[in-house]
Amino acid sequence: MTITGLEPLSIAVVGAGEWGKNHVRMFAQLKGSRLVTVCDLEESRLASVRAAYPGVRVTTRYEDVVRDPAVEGVVIASFAAQHYDQARRALEAGKHVLVEKPMTLAAEEAEELVHVATRAARCLMVGHLLLYHPAVVKMNQLVASEEIGELFYLYSQRLNLGQVRKDENALWSFGPHDVAVALYLFACEPEMVTAKGEAFLQKGIVDVVFVTLHFPQRKLAHIHLSWLDPHKIRRTTLVGSRKMVVFDDMEPNDKIRIYDKGVDIRRQPMSYEDYLHVRFGDILIPHIGSAEPLRLECQHFLDCSRNGATPRSDGVHGLQVVRVLAAAQKSLEMDGAPVPVKG
Ligand SMILES: NC(=O)c1ccc[n+]([C@@H]2O[C@H](COP(=O)([O-])OP(=O)(O)OC[C@H]3O[C@@H](n4cnc5c(N)ncnc54)[C@H](O)[C@@H]3O)[C@@H](O)[C@H]2O)c1
Structure with a gap:
């Protein structure tokens, strides 16, 4: 049709x-x-x-x-x-x-x-909602334009008390969001995954997971997922060579803060102390708009279906996320042993 x-x-x-x-x-x-x-x-x-x-x-x-x-x-x-x-x-x-x-x-x-x-x-698209969140789109611009310099590492926390599922564990329930964001921002797939976690509430269903994605060139993403935590936190921190960014989705308005902070490596230092220069600059809160991510996601699906464009979260992206989750699951079952993503 x-x-x-x-x-x-x-x-x-x-x-x-x-x-x-x-x-x-x-x-x-x-x-x-x-x-x-x-x-x-x-x-x-x-x-x-x-x-x-x-x-x-x-x-x-x-x-x-x-x-x-x-x-x-x-x-x-x-x-x-x-x-x-x-x-x-x-x-x-x-x-x-x-x-x-x-x-x-x-x-x-x-x-x-x-x-x-x-x-x-x-058209095959996956509901990786955060890829349509204006704050994540902004972070991607900051990385792609190299405004934050080289992205060294990131870490995410998706924590809550409640929403305990019986049919999936915390890794498969919450993990797709943060893995999708890490792959989007690093614009590549990790080579290796390690994951440690525990099932405290229901036998065999992990409640808390610490996952680490090892990207090429020693880049890292660390993801902490839990539905057994006193805090409700949805936060991602990016550390670049020039700037650092914090996305806090629990903040009603100022969801993104760009920290002009970093450690500069001086080419011709006067002394050893001068070699690594710590810089504390301003904090910028950019305006990112308040469009509802789900509306943007659904509109994107309609547009891509109509005009044949490839969705941002297309099937290939979905496949890459599932590969990482499957590797993390394997690592969990091997008590945190490193698992290659394309093994
Ligand atoms: N993108 C996001 O931010 C986000 C947020 C929450 C949930 N989800 C995902 O959405 C999915 C649904 O989650 P939920 O919280 O709504 O679960 P839910 O259990 O509240 O709802 C699932 C519904 O699917 C129906 N269903 C199951 N099998 C069906 C079948 N064969 N035919 C027709 N209906 C069927 C069930 O009757 C139920 O009403 C899950 O995959 C979940 O991971 C995504």
């Missing part, structure tokens, strides 16, 4: 749970979209959709979505274990697909989805 520039894209949302209901709201609102179907296994979820959007068809059967020729794009926000099968079937039926994170639970599955999307010439 070809889509002309001005026609809205007909969308089905699969999984109208805690997160999927936000997709339902967004695709019902956006100008370039027509929400036609919502699919969920739970009648109670569908009843809420029916009440809010009487013109939208609701169903508990996924076949109704893939078999409907009127559906052009499928947004998958069901359980992670179903993402691969549902995305594959939608792509094979000629639909564009936006699949929530984690894209799949195995790298082989993610690779297969990339092939299927290429064969079908359909």
Whole structure:
């Protein structure tokens, strides 16, 4: 089915749970979209959709979505274990697909989805929301333009008390966000991953994880994930050769601070003390706007589906993130031993 520039894209949302209901709201609102179907296994979820959007068809059967020729794009926000099968079937039926994170639970599955999307010439995008966050886009500009100099390392914390999941551990639940940001900012894949963590609340389901991504040229990303922590923290710190940046997503307004701080290496020092010169400069809070990341993400999916552009969080990016998560999972199971990402 070809889509002309001005026609809205007909969308089905699969999984109208805690997160999927936000997709339902967004695709019902956006100008370039027509929400036609919502699919969920739970009648109670569908009843809420029916009440809010009487013109939208609701169903508990996924076949109704893939078999409907009127559906052009499928947004998958069901359980992670179903993402691969549902995305594959939608792509094979000629639909564009936006699949929530984690894209799949195995790298082989993610690779297969990339092939299927290429064969079908359909858009495959992954819901790595932070890549559409204006603060992350700003950080990427600061890195790409070398305003902060060379990016040496970064560290992220995604901590909270609660949201304890039974179907996935803290690595697969929270990790996709920070891994996606690290890959985006370093613009490459890590070579090696190490991860240590523990399951305190439920047997075999890790509650807290410390992951380290080892990038080429000794660059590092360290990620601390936990749903068993007294603090609610969502913060990323970048350390560059000239400047440092802190993105604090819990700050209502000033989400980014650029610190003109660093250690300069003097080429012709007067003395050894003079060789490494510590610089304490100003702190800048740039204006980054207040656009809702999910709105930007959904709009990007509509635009890429319409004009054939490659999404920022395309299937290949999703595959790279799953490869890192799979390597981290393996490292966790080997008590923190280093695991090559493409091994
Ligand atoms: N991008 C983000 O920031 C973000 C945030 C939260 C959750 N998520 C992701 O979104 C997905 C959903 O998370 P959630 O918190 O909404 O979970 P949830 O359990 O609240 O909702 C999942 C919904 O999917 C439905 N479902 C499951 N299998 C289905 C099937 N075969 N057909 C139709 N419906 C089906 C369930 O009935 C349920 O209503 C997960 O992959 C999660 O990781 C992403």
